[in-house]
Amino acid sequence: MLMNLGGPSTLDGVEDFLTRLFSDPDLIPIPFQKYVAPIIAKRRTPKIKEQYAKIGGGSPILSWTQKQGSALEKLMDEISPLTAPHKTYIAFRYAPPLTEDTIIQMKKDGVKRAIAFTQYPQYSCSTTGSSLNELWRKSEIVDPEGSIQWSIIDRWPTHPGLIEAFTKHIEKSLLTYPKEVRDKVILLFSAHSLPMVVVNRGDPYTSEVAATVHAVMERLNFLNPYRLVWQSQVGPQPWQGPQTRDAILGFGEKGENNILLIPIAFTSDHIETLFELDLEYAHEAEKAGITGLKRVESLNDDPIFINSMANIVKDHLEKAKSGGFFSNQYLLRCPKCKKDSCQKSRDFFASF
Numbered sequence: 001m002l003m004n005l006g007g008p009s010t011l012d013g014v015e016d017f018l019t020r021l022f023s024d025p026d027l028i029p030i031p032f033q034k035y036v037a038p039i040i041a042k043r044r045t046p047k048i049k050e051q052y053a054k055i056g057g058g059s060p061i062l063s064w065t066q067k068q069g070s071a072l073e074k075l076m077d078e079i080s081p082l083t084a085p086h087k088t089y090i091a092f093r094y095a096p097p098l099t100e101d102t103i104i105q106m107k108k109d110g111v112k113r114a115i116a117f118t119q120y121p122q123y124s125c126s127t128t129g130s131s132l133n134e135l136w137r138k139s140e141i142v143d144p145e146g147s148i149q150w151s152i153i154d155r156w157p158t159h160p161g162l163i164e165a166f167t168k169h170i171e172k173s174l175l176t177y178p179k180e181v182r183d184k185v186i187l188l189f190s191a192h193s194l195p196m197v198v199v200n201r202g203d204p205y206t207s208e209v210a211a212t213v214h215a216v217m218e219r220l221n222f223l224n225p226y227r228l229v230w231q232s233q234v235g236p237q238p239w240q241g242p243q244t245r246d247a248i249l250g251f252g253e254k255g256e257n258n259i260l261l262i263p264i265a266f267t268s269d270h271i272e273t274l275f276e277l278d279l280e281y282a283h284e285a286e287k288a289g290i291t292g293l294k295r296v297e298s299l300n301d302d303p304i305f306i307n308s309m310a311n312i313v314k315d316h317l318e319k320a321k322s323g324g325f326f327s328n329q330y331l332l333r334c335p336k337c338k339k340d341s342c343q344k345s346r347d348f349f350a351s352f
Contacts, residue, residue, distance in 0.1 A: 068300075173297070
């Protein structure tokens with residue numbers, strides 16, 4: 001089961017997508033969330049529809065995930081014939097195919113053994129945690145007898161294959177700059193931000209994203225200056241910073257012209273890469289006179305990335321033989337977490 005946030009495939013699905021997103025307390029904690037979320041979603045729908053219209057009329061994340069899944073199935077059958085045949089399913093948190101529907105389909109197909117494989121390389125309670133909580137909740141409803149045995153791949157921020165894929169994409173993009181400035185190009189690693197209330201609770205996301213960045217820079221021999229910045233802030237509450245937009249414009253004010261954006265926490269193209277980075281920030285940079293802003297191509301269905309996914313799954317299956325059904329970090333909750341759902345979902349996955 002490939003788990004991700006998801007996105008509306010058509011403009012008609014935008015409001016439902018936003019309603020589910022703003023209704024999730026794991027992602028965006030809002031007072032009186034049940035009542036406020038639909039209002040916020042309705043108010044933001046026209047603006048977000050315009051953004052999706054500018055990137056082709058919907059999110060491509062389902063299409064990319066389907067391509068990744070198909071390639072993963074074929075490769076897994078080749079490198080792990082003893083566990084073949086393999087089949088991938090998709091479970092998005094806020095857009096179809098939703099977790100509940102995917103579990104129902106898996107039961108219809110007679111699935112007895114499954115891996116919940118997060119497509120967020122770096123763990124956050126707001127992303128992977130939310131998806132796993134949802135998987136536990138929906139399993140209790142549609143699979144109360146526990147017919148599917150689960151294990152989980154809950155994080156992989158420094159997997160060698162992931163680091164290699166990012167490194168190759170960065171090296172390819174750096175070659176598009178003139179040789180005399182290539183080593184001076186600022187590498188601006190951009191990840192989705194988190195509300196500071198989540199960060200201060202002890203969420204591991206910030207450190208895991210930083211670990212990915214450090215591993216990539218190590219592979220690049222630290223030849224270029226770099227920074228880690230954060231994008232996609234929503235609402236008035238404090239979020240993790242510095243914000244990507246502010247960093248781009250700030251460097252521009254200091255005379256820096258050549259900046260390479262690297263979406264380090266996203267593995268597939270979606271609105272945060274295609275609109276926010278490629279259109280919104282690029283337009284603001286152009287207005288500010290920054291002419292050397294570029295973005296590294298997303299991993300999508302790059303064979304190096306698909307190969308890393310397959311190796312992650314194969315290694316997981318080997319560890320699961322001796323009881324390694326999740327990472328050593330998974331059972332450790334955030335030091336200031338007070339949510340019963342986080343403990344109950346961990347109890348659920350630890351029961352297999």
